[in-house]
Amino acid sequence: MKVHLIDGTYELFRYFFAVPATSDATGREVGAVRGVLGSILGLIQEGATHLGVATDHVIESFRNQLYAGYKTSEGVPEKLMEQFPVLEEALQAMGVTVWPMVEYEADDALASAAALAAADSRVEQVLICTPDKDLAQCVSGSRIVQVDRRRGIVRDEAAVIAKWGVAPGSIADYLAVVGDTADGYPGLPGWGEKAASAILARFFHLEEVPLDTAVWPAGVRGAGRLQAVLRERWDEALLYRTLATLRRDIALFASVDELEWRGPAQGFEQYAERLGARGLYDRAKAPRPDSASSGG
Numbered sequence: 001m002k003v004h005l006i007d008g009t010y011e012l013f014r015y016f017f018a019v020p021a022t023s024d025a026t027g028r029e030v031g032a033v034r035g036v037l038g039s040i041l042g043l044i045q046e047g048a049t050h051l052g053v054a055t056d057h058v059i060e061s062f063r064n065q066l067y068a069g070y071k072t073s074e075g076v077p078e079k080l081m082e083q084f085p086v087l088e089e090a091l092q093a094m095g096v097t098v099w100p101m102v103e104y105e106a107d108d109a110l111a112s113a114a115a116l117a118a119a120d121s122r123v124e125q126v127l128i129c130t131p132d133k134d135l136a137q138c139v140s141g142s143r144i145v146q147v148d149r150r151r152g153i154v155r156d157e158a159a160v161i162a163k164w165g166v167a168p169g170s171i172a173d174y175l176a177v178v179g180d181t182a183d184g185y186p187g188l189p190g191w192g193e194k195a196a197s198a199i200l201a202r203f204f205h206l207e208e209v210p211l212d213t214a215v216w217p218a219g220v221r222g223a224g225r226l227q228a229v230l231r232e233r234w235d236e237a238l239l240y241r242t243l244a245t246l247r248r249d250i251a252l253f254a255s256v257d258e259l260e261w262r263g264p265a266q267g268f269e270q271y272a273e274r275l276g277a278r279g280l281y282d283r284a285k286a287p288r289p290d291s292a293s294s295g296g
Contacts (some may be wrong), residue, residue, distance in 0.1 A: 003117040003256055004048045007130030008055035008098065009106045011036045012087055014150070016080045025274045029079045033087045034277045037094060039149075041283045043129075050117075050259040052252070053091055054109035055084055057100035061108075063183075063243050070243060071184040093271040094284060095264045099252055107134050111246035113253070114138045120256050127154075134180070134246060136160045137171035165197025166204075173206050176241035177230070185240045188229050195220050206230070206237055 015035030022031035043051065059073035059081075073081060084100075091098040099109040110128055117126045118140065128135050131148040139146055142156040161167055166174050177196050179187025198217045203209045209230065210216070213223040220226070230237060253259065264284045272281035 001050055001123055001256070002048070002125045002127060003113075003123055003259060004043055004051040005110050005113050005117070005126065005128045006040060006043070006051065006053045007106060007110060007128075007132060007135075008036065008053040008087060008091070009084075010130050010132060011039060011053075012055070012083060013080065015039070016077070016083070021079070022276065024276055028086060029083060030086060030275050032080065032083050033090050034275055034280070036087055037090055037275075037277070037280050038283075040091070040094070040096060041280065043149075044261055045283065045286070049261060050256055051261060052097040052099060052113055052259050054099045054101060054106035054113070055088055056106045057084060057088065057102050061101070061105045062103055063105070067185060067239060067243055069184045069186075071182065090271065090275065093265050093268045094280070095261055095268070097253070097259050104247055104250060107132060108247040108250060109252060110135060111138050111248045112250035114144050115248040116253060117256050117259075118144055123256060133164070133171070134175070134183075134244065136164065137168050137244075137246060138248075139168040161201075165193075166200045170200045170204050172241050172244040172246075173200050173204070175244040176206065176237050179240070180244065183243065185243055187240060188233055188237055190222060190226055190229055195222075195226060199226075206241065 012032050016032035019031045019035045021029060022034065024030045040051070040053065059071065059076065063070045064072065088098050088100045101109050110130065114126045114128055117123050125142070126144045127147045128138060128144065129147045129149055131150070135146055136155065138144055139155060139157050139160050146155045147153070155163065157168060164171065164174060174196050177188045177191040178193050179185055198220050199209060202217050211227065213227050216223050264281065268284060269281045272278055
């Protein structure tokens, strides 16, 4: 079997800015929700059999307690925030497993779910459906891969190295020094992507970067300055790496069998009608390909 893990937060943001505003029968904004449901049904119609969706029920997480500058819900449109609980409710009605995260982030849920699924020998491949570079740290060979569905890109371990210049196990170290503006931490001054890739491709983790720059990879500009910054801001670098490191120990399910999609829950027909999207129910009830044809 293949297990598809979907970044519901990314999908909701994507559809909110891509589709027209639409209200349901109660006046709630549901345009983005309808878009996400349609997208996930598309996966199912393509052959996906086991899937789970992670959402940020609230944007803030334990990382906000570690670093004051970490991302918050400030600036996120209210009409978008209001659709998170609607999406979670709608996914449950459609019979899809959903993990609404509060203390942790959706990315942590995806990382934990990938680790749990990969531990099952019956799982042929785990597909983490998100373009978020944080999740590249979870890629393993060609068994756990990252999928950017919008652009049709599948990244296995070799592709992660080709994209960022470092192996999946070094992604958190890489983000610690180059920073991640989406998550709100700046990285270290002077540490650009090229230097970080060259150094971490050779030494893998920050602790392994030697003080003697003479043994650093040739061609790294300003090696002495970069080494000084790393030592002067060592605690800062470790904090940023902690922020970038995804949790993989959240007990989301006991067996991948719990992720099998068995059709919509009772009452989804009426729910879809309230969303003004009867077509979602019709698609959910339509025959789908044999599971043996399941792909990415």
